[in-house]
Amino acid sequence: WLMDGRAFPYEALLIATGATPVRLSLPGAGADRVHYLRTLDDCRKIIASADRADTAVLIGSGFIGLEAAAALRTRGLEVHIVSPDRVPLERVLGSTLGTRLQQLHEAHGVVFHLGRTVTEITEQAVRLQDGSIIPAKLVLAAIGVQPNTGLASRAGLVLNRGIQVDRFLETSVTGVFAAGDVARWPDPRTGEAIRFEHWVTAERQGQTAARNMLGRGEAFEAIPFFWTQQYDQRINYSGHAPAWDRLDISAGLPPDQWEQRYYQGDELIAVATIGRDKVNLAAELELERGIGARRPGRASMGVTVPSGGVR
Numbered sequence: 001w002l003m004d005g006r007a008f009p010y011e012a013l014l015i016a017t018g019a020t021p022v023r024l025s026l027p028g029a030g031a032d033r034v035h036y037l038r039t040l041d042d043c044r045k046i047i048a049s050a051d052r053a054d055t056a057v058l059i060g061s062g063f064i065g066l067e068a069a070a071a072l073r074t075r076g077l078e079v080h081i082v083s084p085d086r087v088p089l090e091r092v093l094g095s096t097l098g099t100r101l102q103q104l105h106e107a108h109g110v111v112f113h114l115g116r117t118v119t120e121i122t123e124q125a126v127r128l129q130d131g132s133i134i135p136a137k138l139v140l141a142a143i144g145v146q147p148n149t150g151l152a153s154r155a156g157l158v159l160n161r162g163i164q165v166d167r168f169l170e171t172s173v174t175g176v177f178a179a180g181d182v183a184r185w186p187d188p189r190t191g192e193a194i195r196f197e198h199w200v201t202a203e204r205q206g207q208t209a210a211r212n213m214l215g216r217g218e219a220f221e222a223i224p225f226f227w228t229q230q231y232d233q234r235i236n237y238s239g240h241a242p243a244w245d246r247l248d249i250s251a252g253l254p255p256d257q258w259e260q261r262y263y264q265g266d267e268l269i270a271v272a273t274i275g276r277d278k279v280n281l282a283a284e285l286e287l288e289r290g291i292g293a294r295r296p297g298r299a300s301m302g303v304t305v306p307s308g309g310v311r
């Protein structure tokens with residue numbers, strides 16, 4: 001049913017409602033110069049605000065916060081990052097690579113305020129919990145997202161910090177599928193329910209869900225992948241490593257390159273690289289072969305290349 005009362009019958013339905021940025025809940029958070037980044041309109045508002053500002057505070061040291069910091073520094077703004085984290089992206093990339101990224105930003109003039117939080121946004125600044133004041137004519141909050149599950153909840157679908165789907169991306173209701181940031185699907189390696197916030201995964205899931213809506217019966221087994229560009233550094237990451245027993249960092253590489261591998265026991269579960277695209281592609285294939293080996297009689301999927309040739 002639509003809001004205007006019209007109804008459309010269906011045999012198969014895809015829910016791809018995405019996610020919404022987590023909003024700040026503190027004094028001053030409703031000011032016009034406080035921004036979030038999710039849509040093209042959000043981007044345009046940030047650019048317009050940046051054209052009128054000379055100082056910016058970014059709340060959060062994840063991918064959105066760091067990428068926005070690089071963009072704003074390129075525009076000539078003074079940029080500060082405030083985050084409760086000890087090291088940027090430590091939980092995702094590990095402390096060594098996270099520190100390398102922090103040093104990259106510091107070399108471009110970004111100032112970090114780690115282990116701290118914002119308690120108030122005033123007319124021209126932000127106040128931290130230790131009482132310090134940072135001038136800020138532009139504030140960008142990048143503190144995570146929440147999957148948009150309202151429609152699924154009203155429809156009675158099973159939720160699990162997102163919409164729970166099976167390996168065919170079908171929800172608890174036959175004929176209803178979900179894909180993208182809102183979907184939580186079983187990791188083909190462990191069976192653990194995971195949700196992965198990157199457009200490459202959303203694109204691949206949309207393709208698989210479409211085929212399954214047409215009756216293909218194809219399991220979604222693509223290896224999670226993301227990339228982030230910060231200044232002249234691009235990090236490629238293949239796999240899924242919410243935790244690891246061992247992190248192997250390759251030595252002797254040129255200064256503009258990086259390679260590290262995440263293991264649980266003796267099993268490779270993820271790879272992160274800078275300037276080593278072929279290595280990352282080979283690692284993705286290795287990870288996919290590992291999944292194929294778990295399913296007797298099934299071959300590896302091979303490396304999937306989505307439209308646009310990005311991957």
